[in-house]
Amino acid sequence: MIKMLKCGAALASCVVLSFWSIPLASGSEAQASGSFALSDPSTTSTPASSTPPEFSLTISPTRLVVGQADIGVAQKIQVINNGRSSASVTVQKRNFTGGSDGSLVFQDSAPYSASEWVTIDPATFDVAPGATQIVTASITVPSAPEPGDHQVALVFLVPAGQTSANIKINRGIGTPVYITVAGVTNDSTSLSDLSAKGFATGGPVKITAKIHDTGTVHRDFRGATPLKISASGTAAAFPDFTVMRGATREISTTWDPPLMCICHPSVSVVNADGTRHSMTVRIIVLPLPGLGIIAGAALMLAIGGWLARRQFRASVNKAAVRLNRPVSVGDA
Numbered sequence: 001m002i003k004m005l006k007c008g009a010a011l012a013s014c015v016v017l018s019f020w021s022i023p024l025a026s027g028s029e030a031q032a033s034g035s036f037a038l039s040d041p042s043t044t045s046t047p048a049s050s051t052p053p054e055f056s057l058t059i060s061p062t063r064l065v066v067g068q069a070d071i072g073v074a075q076k077i078q079v080i081n082n083g084r085s086s087a088s089v090t091v092q093k094r095n096f097t098g099g100s101d102g103s104l105v106f107q108d109s110a111p112y113s114a115s116e117w118v119t120i121d122p123a124t125f126d127v128a129p130g131a132t133q134i135v136t137a138s139i140t141v142p143s144a145p146e147p148g149d150h151q152v153a154l155v156f157l158v159p160a161g162q163t164s165a166n167i168k169i170n171r172g173i174g175t176p177v178y179i180t181v182a183g184v185t186n187d188s189t190s191l192s193d194l195s196a197k198g199f200a201t202g203g204p205v206k207i208t209a210k211i212h213d214t215g216t217v218h219r220d221f222r223g224a225t226p227l228k229i230s231a232s233g234t235a236a237a238f239p240d241f242t243v244m245r246g247a248t249r250e251i252s253t254t255w256d257p258p259l260m261c262i263c264h265p266s267v268s269v270v271n272a273d274g275t276r277h278s279m280t281v282r283i284i285v286l287p288l289p290g291l292g293i294i295a296g297a298a299l300m301l302a303i304g305g306w307l308a309r310r311q312f313r314a315s316v317n318k319a320a321v322r323l324n325r326p327v328s329v330g331d332a
Helices: 027-031 288-324
Strands: 002-007 014-019 036-039 056-060 064-066 075-081 087-098 104-107 118-121 124-127 132-139 148-158 171-181 189-195 205-213 219-221 241-243 248-256 261-263 266-270 276-280 283-285
Touching: 056 148, 056 171, 064 075, 075 124, 087 118, 087 171, 104 171, 118 148, 124 132, 189 266, 189 276, 205 219, 205 241, 205 266, 241 248
Parallel strands: 014 171, 064 171
Antiparallel strands: 002 014, 036 056, 056 075, 075 132, 087 104, 087 124, 087 148, 118 132, 148 171, 189 205, 205 248, 219 241, 261 283, 266 276
16 A cells, blocks of 8 residues: 655645555456455554444446457446445546556656546545445547557545544545557566575575566466466465556565575566566575584584493493402402
8 A cells, every 4th residue: 555645834734645556457357346445544454343434435446457449438437435424536537657566656747648538427426325436437549549558547535524633634545547559569578687685594585576567568477377486495476466568566475495405596577479588596595593403412412422431431440440459368
């Protein structure tokens, strides 16, 4: 979750905009229903209860991926009020770029913007508690657009109500919309970095990859096509993620290495044209705690053996002295 805070002069109101970055879908999956809720900050970390929070707004689907064949089809978005109070919602269109962590970074001007292409109806509305409002996003592509992905974020903003407080919080949810313009497109990516600690005493070991989108549309690494690590031991696939057009994504996973090795985990990205980008990182795995225990046990055994041999020699020497002692006449 990202929070963007804008404050004016002293005692002026502040605006807090919270949103999530959502992995992209493709094809018909873009229309599948998914949802997430943004609750009042005072209740977000409290356990679930039967009493709904004062503010809870759900958007479904959480993101839209509009393919070339669906550009002329009006996109429907559900705005569901799960809170106890009526919500006055304003829908804003915001340009954004992709952050390295998968977040949406709002900007006044951004490459591949589609903010002028989308018309929202209604743009302002009230949603009663428990009610659902359908919002329609209509897309009009300009003449001779550049082929590939273009994007805009729809921000469902609920302004703060009238209170006597000096600080007022405006709450909102950002839903990214990705529009693919017809033409020659490709989802090529390159691997720009692979990093991990060079020495480990055991697993799991964190491995981080950086993937850059060099194509004209986003690239999904999820489902049947995740990003994987090739290495000895047990490696988990990277979490599902998407690299936006022109963006660089940093993603991490964990690897359970063998007990002891000089290992070279590698990651490869294969594009549609067959080109492969690979990187390898060297990791020395030496189980120092385990070796310390073994060395300690061996030392104790050695000391015990030495003490036993010393005691045995002492008893032998004592017996030899007794045998070699002269025998007196009285003893006979």
